[in-house]
Amino acid sequence: MRLARVPTAALAALLLGGCTTLVMPQGAANRAAWQDRQARLELLRCWHLEGRIGVVTPDKGGSASFDWREQGGRMTLQFSGPFGIGAVKLTGNAERFVIRNSKGEEWVTYTPSQALARTLGWPVPVASLRYWVTGRPAPGEPYELHLDARGLVTSLEQQGWTVRYSAYMPVAGLLLPARLVASRPNGHIKLIVSEWNLGERP
Numbered sequence: 001m002r003l004a005r006v007p008t009a010a011l012a013a014l015l016l017g018g019c020t021t022l023v024m025p026q027g028a029a030n031r032a033a034w035q036d037r038q039a040r041l042e043l044l045r046c047w048h049l050e051g052r053i054g055v056v057t058p059d060k061g062g063s064a065s066f067d068w069r070e071q072g073g074r075m076t077l078q079f080s081g082p083f084g085i086g087a088v089k090l091t092g093n094a095e096r097f098v099i100r101n102s103k104g105e106e107w108v109t110y111t112p113s114q115a116l117a118r119t120l121g122w123p124v125p126v127a128s129l130r131y132w133v134t135g136r137p138a139p140g141e142p143y144e145l146h147l148d149a150r151g152l153v154t155s156l157e158q159q160g161w162t163v164r165y166s167a168y169m170p171v172a173g174l175l176l177p178a179r180l181v182a183s184r185p186n187g188h189i190k191l192i193v194s195e196w197n198l199g200e201r202p
Helices: 008-015 031-041 112-120 126-132
Strands: 046-057 060-071 074-080 088-092 097-101 106-109 144-147 153-158 161-171 174-184 187-198
Touching (some): 031 144, 074 126, 112 126, 126 153, 126 174, 161 187
Antiparallel strands (some): 046 060, 060 074, 074 088, 144 153, 153 161, 161 174, 174 187
C-alpha cells in the first residue's frame, strides 16, 4: 500500500488541540514515587480514551482519530479515517485479535502489529502500546525508565522503541499520559489524548 507523505509540520498541526489541563514532567527522578504510582497503574482494569494518532515513516505519514477501550483485559481499538481507507476496528485480548475493516471484512490475527502494518501501513505495536499509553512498561520485557519528581515516566525504552511523554492530564486523582511519541529508527507514532475515562462504560 503506497500512501502520500504528510510533512511533519502539517502532521503536528493536525494533532494540536484536545487537552486543556496538562501537567508537564519536571524535576529530578523520584523512584519511591514511581513505585507507588506503578502499583496504582497496575490496578487499572477498565479505561477509555479518545484522541488523535499520527504516524511518520521514511516514505509515508498521516493521522487518524482513535477510540480505545479496555475492559478486564479485553481491548477494543478503532481508527477512524486513516488515510482515506475508512474505519478499522480491533477487538481481542493479548493473545488473539479480530480485525474488521470498513468493508465488513473480518479476520483473526495473533500478531496485531504486523496485521496493522499490512492493513494501515502503520507499524503500531498494539500489545505494548496498551501499557505505554497508561505510562508504564509492558510486562515481561526488559525496559529502561527515566522519571520526574512525581514519579511520572518522562521516557521509556523497550522492545526497540523509545517512548517520550511530554504531558499528562489528571483523571480521577491519577495523572495519565496526554501526549506521547513512540519512536524507532525508521519512524515514529504520536498520540494526543483528548479524553481519558476510568471504569466501565457502555
